[in-house]
Amino acid sequence: MGQLRIAVFASGSGSNFQAVADAVRGGRLEAELALLVSDRPQSKVVERAKQAEVPVFAFSPKAYDSREAYETEILQLLREKEIDLIVLAGYMRILTPVLVEPFYGRMINVHPSLLPAFPGIKGIAQALEYGVKVTGVTVHYVDGGLDSGPIIAQRALEIREDDTVESLTERVHAAEHELLPLAIGWIAEDRVTLEGRLVRISEPQTAKAAE
Known part of the structure; x- marks a missing residue:
């Protein structure tokens, strides 16, 4: 397998x-960021991608008759660019089976x-309002349901008594920025195995070789 080719889908500021x-530029993630x-089209993430010299497909959903119509166009582009992983x-x-099924x-x-x-x-706001003592971040596979796919990795954060939505959001986002590249790296290293709902993460090859 060659270097993992990634397409990131984003709508907002694009901090992830x-x-x-x-992580790619710094050599911490052995993958190619091939498409945003x-x-x-006017979002900050589009600006970030252009600054990073990453190809961009920015579209207006209202220009299409349906979700399936623009996803069909996106799917063709993903195949042309030989994308291995959608992030x-x-x-x-909301994604339809047009994208979810071929990329499950x-x-x-x-x-x-x-x-x-x-x-x-x-x-984030729901966790704070509910009064849980611990929240965090999850990286998971997409299965077409609402955040319901098999879980790859999680990181827990303790909720402080003085936390606000703003302060908790800042810490959650910081955790996302660490966990997401890490999980992508496991996939790039072919260490992730999906068995039904169970995701297994194997040891690095270097660690196995040293034993």
């Missing part, structure tokens, strides 16, 4: 895109809670 781009897909990083569109096991998402708790778009 930046974390992945920085965004449903908001959803703040992509605010090759599409991951980063979510700001310890799934299966608090799925959806307000995971």
Whole structure:
């Protein structure tokens, strides 16, 4: 297998895109960031991608008759660019089987809670309002449900008594920026095996060779 070719899907500021781009550029992630897909052409993540010299496909959903129509176009582009892994990083569109089915096991998402708790778009605020003592970050495979796919990696964060949505969001995002490139790295190293809902992470090859 050659170097893993990644497409990041994002809608907003793109801080997780930046974390992945920085990890690639810094040599901490052996992969190629080959494409950004965004449903908001004016978003900051598009600017970040251009600055990083990453090809961009930015589209307006309203220009298409359906989700399936623009996803069919995206799927063709992904195949042309020989994308191995889709990384959803703040992509605010519901995906259809047009993309999910051909990329099942090759599409991951980063979510700001310890799934299966608090799925959806307000995971940080919901954790704080519910009064849980621990929340965190999850990287999981995408299966077409709402943040319901098999879990690859999680990182827990203790909720402080003085936390606000803003302060907790800052710490959750910092954890995302560390965990997402790490999980992509495991996939790039062919260390991740998906068995039903169970995800196994094998030891690095260098560690095995040293034993």
